Amino acid sequence: MKILSIHLFLFILLATWSCDKDIYSTTVATVSGNLPTNPQHPLTDSIRAIAQRHVARGVPGVQVMVKSPEGWTVVNAGYAKIEENKPMQDGMVAWVYSISKVYTATLVMKLKERGLIQLDSSIQQYLPPNITKRLDQSQHITVRMLLNHSSGLKNFTVSPGYFLAQLNQPLKQPDALEQLEYIYGSKNIFAPGTDFFYSNTNYLLLQLILEKVTGKTWGELLHTEILQPLGLKDTYYPVTESQVQTLGFPNYYFERFNNGELENCTKWHHAIAHSSVGYGGIAANGADVIRFMEALMNGKIVSQGSLHEMRQWIQGKQSTEPDYGFGLEYFEYIKGIPTYGHEGDNLGGTTEVLYIPSKQTYIFISINAGRQLFGQYLFRTSELKIALCKYISVQE
């Protein structure tokens, strides 16, 4: 009886004491935007209405930036930090996650143009044996297959070992070589070149190839080949701790228990993003992402021939429409209207950049709630992105 009383006491103590602190939250710096927006932009009201409708359904915060022939517009809705009702800000910087793959693919194409990388060469030509020997069928995997996700390599970020390591050490992330350990010795999902499977492993390997071929870090290449020539001053890699505190990053949230409740995971989210490098490590203001995409589409970074190659879409056996080019995803939000860009996801946020050629319009979306764990927020955030992208595809 005495023992049961002790347990009852402990239970009551814990029930009242647990989780009173926000261990992952950060302060949101106040920043100003300097984007020359068009106050009469014809898309603003509709975008605002869509964003506010979804914020009223529980999306914490969203930023939408659009560049069309009528100029720029920015719409913010909801909060950058819900605990303090801190609004999203025009000039904020946010992680872009897998949109980083567009930059990595672009870097590969630039090196291809210089003859430093052959797209159809085996990755064994560029990577050391201590890596390739531990990857299934690496002799048959080419650079091209990494670029368009047809290598068949498993995605280490969804391996059980990676998942459990995230839970055990959220603030101590594995480096690139440690990340590969999670899929070493695994059988490929399909024979190289025979199907499509989106895998962060492919772009992690591309990062290593870029570094091996040039002797520079991926970050150095990003700066010298893309950011400096284009004058993109609001794009950041690597992101320092002081930048995290001063650039107006929002707080990030995820739904741990599939019960519609959000938990602040900002520091954990930052830690994952820091470690994502070539497959998801860039932070930027959305306008810079659009400027980069616009320069890419206008042939100002790579040649028209390379751009054409980047838009050679492959289609998975189970897909009903094209899936992927080189660092570019293909979408038809409205049947018959092709668009392309890239989505990005991390624990506490989701993004998208999209180009609609028929409208000469670019859109960037950043939402500070994650959809990587199955739950209500998978649907709430996806529905918002789809609604925005459908609208922007037709603009009626």
Next chain:
Amino acid sequence: MKDQFFRYGLLGLLLCLAFGGRAEAQNLSRTSFDLSIGLHSFFLPGIGAKFSAPKPIVMLGLYRGLGEKQTVQAGVTLGYSRNAHQGDGLFAQTQIRYEPTLGKSLQPSIGTGIGYQWAYHPSAPREWNGEAWVHGKKFKGVLQVPLRLALGFKGINAGHGQFTPYLAYQTNLLLGYSPDLSPLPVTALVGGFKFSPNLK
């Protein structure tokens, strides 16, 4: 290496269980108290995971021997696992254990059962009530399936009864924590003792 350690450990324990004999007839109560402390981690051998960044866990049990031989024990365990980053866990579980005695003193044990865990958030969650962000519930209740292997040394007599110190490996599989993380294995390596009081 760790996987091999667990495989051989499991094999050794199963051999002990297979060759284990009946409990010695002693003047002890059928009821025993069980206290263990140790470290836990999100881990399961064989899936590429590592027993990393372990955190403390404490368990307290009350068990009763069944049948004449008392090689089967049934009871309840209450436990608390501390985890600042993923949220604490408070649990209650029933277990049934097979605990033969090998030779005079060696007592292997295998057990399983069902339990319930109050899985806490590490930070206060928020919920949208249609108009504003309000505080959410501090925890979620999830089902738990414990799997336990232990090896004890029976027969340390004290004034009021007998102590059986042991080492145990216990995995609690959490069901319904999140659809993408279910079953979620929480594995503990603990040391503890069982105390069986003398009959009065």
